[in-house]
Amino acid sequence: MTMTVFKTAEIVASAILFLLIATEEGSAYLFEPNCGTANITYKIPGKADADIFLNPWMVLVIGEANCGGSLINSRFVLTAAHCLSSSPMKARFGDYDTEHSGEDCMPSGDCIPSAFAIDVDKKISHEDYDNFKADIALLRMRSTVKFSEHVRPICLLVDEQVGTISHFNITGWGQTKEGGKLSRILKTGTQSEVDSTKCAGRFKLFKTQVDSFHICAGSSNSSACGGDSGGPMSAVIAYQGTLRHTQFGIISFGLRSCRGLDVHTNVSYYMDWIVHATKTYSV
Numbered sequence: 001m002t003m004t005v006f007k008t009a010e011i012v013a014s015a016i017l018f019l020l021i022a023t024e025e026g027s028a029y030l031f032e033p034n035c036g037t038a039n040i041t042y043k044i045p046g047k048a049d050a051d052i053f054l055n056p057w058m059v060l061v062i063g064e065a066n067c068g069g070s071l072i073n074s075r076f077v078l079t080a081a082h083c084l085s086s087s088p089m090k091a092r093f094g095d096y097d098t099e100h101s102g103e104d105c106m107p108s109g110d111c112i113p114s115a116f117a118i119d120v121d122k123k124i125s126h127e128d129y130d131n132f133k134a135d136i137a138l139l140r141m142r143s144t145v146k147f148s149e150h151v152r153p154i155c156l157l158v159d160e161q162v163g164t165i166s167h168f169n170i171t172g173w174g175q176t177k178e179g180g181k182l183s184r185i186l187k188t189g190t191q192s193e194v195d196s197t198k199c200a201g202r203f204k205l206f207k208t209q210v211d212s213f214h215i216c217a218g219s220s221n222s223s224a225c226g227g228d229s230g231g232p233m234s235a236v237i238a239y240q241g242t243l244r245h246t247q248f249g250i251i252s253f254g255l256r257s258c259r260g261l262d263v264h265t266n267v268s269y270y271m272d273w274i275v276h277a278t279k280t281y282s283v
């Protein structure tokens with residue numbers, strides 16, 4: 001990260017909570033219908049390492065610094081605006097162990113095919129991005145991303161209100177402690193939403209006010225750290241009878257210690273921008 005405050009991931013596994021939200025009928029729809037499902041055949045409960053099969057939408061964003069990102073359709077990756085660099089950028093898909101080329105395997109012997117990278121041909125930062133405000137950006141891939149069991153988009157809800165969601169997953173290859181090395185293995189953790197006024201107090205020295213365009217979340221054992229920025233904050237919801245991993249936040253910033261609280265960009269606040277920008281820049 002260019003600034004150490006940007007978080008990302010001291011991600012210690014935590015108890016995994018299932019969350020089922022009834023969705024309402026209406027004009028709501030999923031940004032990419034074929035989203036948010038992972039093959040859970042090989043799920044290993046209670047592991048801090050993100051299961052190799054469970055995060056097929058996770059993208060390693062490679063620029064001046066590494067960031068996280070999420071695949072949202074066959075052409076676009078969602079990330080944080082502060083992750084954009086003026087130098088050429090790439091996005092790597094289907095990765096798990098970033099230092100291992102070739103297949104990534106688990107001790108059980110289950111493997112995923114080699115990760116692959118695609119060049120970014122357009123970087124779209126939100127026009128209001130300023131010092132962690134509107135910290136949201138889209139990366140357009142030079143070529144179409146082919147979906148597979150290991151490379152799939154996460155869900156985004158368009159025009160949809162879900163009830164209160166109190167727990168979220170964050171995922172990333174960021175530092176496992178303040179000032180530490182980036183993690184070579186994808187890590188995951190669970191956080192709960194924290195009242196924004198409480199959060200605003202903790203971040204009041206920040207120039208940006210923590211407001212409804214943010215989601216504040218925290219946990220005593222799971223927090224983002226340098227290198228996790230741009231990655232998804234998600235929850236499993238029931239959408240028309242299927243369980244779907246759905247993105248609600250983008251990891252944006254947190255405390256220098258990488259402990260306690262994180263502030264994420266509120267994806268639903270920017271949903272119209274996402275829909276509009278992806279339409280405008282689709283070719």
Ligand SMILES: *[C@@H]1O[C@H](CO)[C@@H](O)[C@H](O)[C@H]1NC(C)=O
Binds near residue numbers: 221
């Ligand atoms: C992490 O903290 C959460 C509460 O924020 C708790 O539910 C969970 O059990 C903790 N996990 C571990 C591994 O300590």
Ligand SMILES: *[C@@H]1O[C@H](CO)[C@@H](O)[C@H](O)[C@H]1NC(C)=O
Binds near residue numbers: 039040041149
């Ligand atoms: C899940 O993975 C297993 C093992 O690779 C495979 O046999 C099965 O067909 C997969 N299921 C789906 C829905 O892709």
Ligand SMILES: *[C@@H]1O[C@H](CO)[C@@H](O)[C@H](O)[C@H]1NC(C)=O
Binds near residue numbers: 196269
């Ligand atoms: C996120 O934005 C949505 C849409 O504007 C809003 O309804 C919601 O309350 C916001 N979430 C938080 C935590 O402020």
Ligand SMILES: *[C@@H]1O[C@H](CO)[C@@H](O)[C@H](O)[C@H]1NC(C)=O
Binds near residue numbers: 017018054169236237
């Ligand atoms: C976090 O991810 C795990 C594994 O995919 C999933 O089982 C769990 O429901 C998720 N947690 C939340 C809060 O959605």
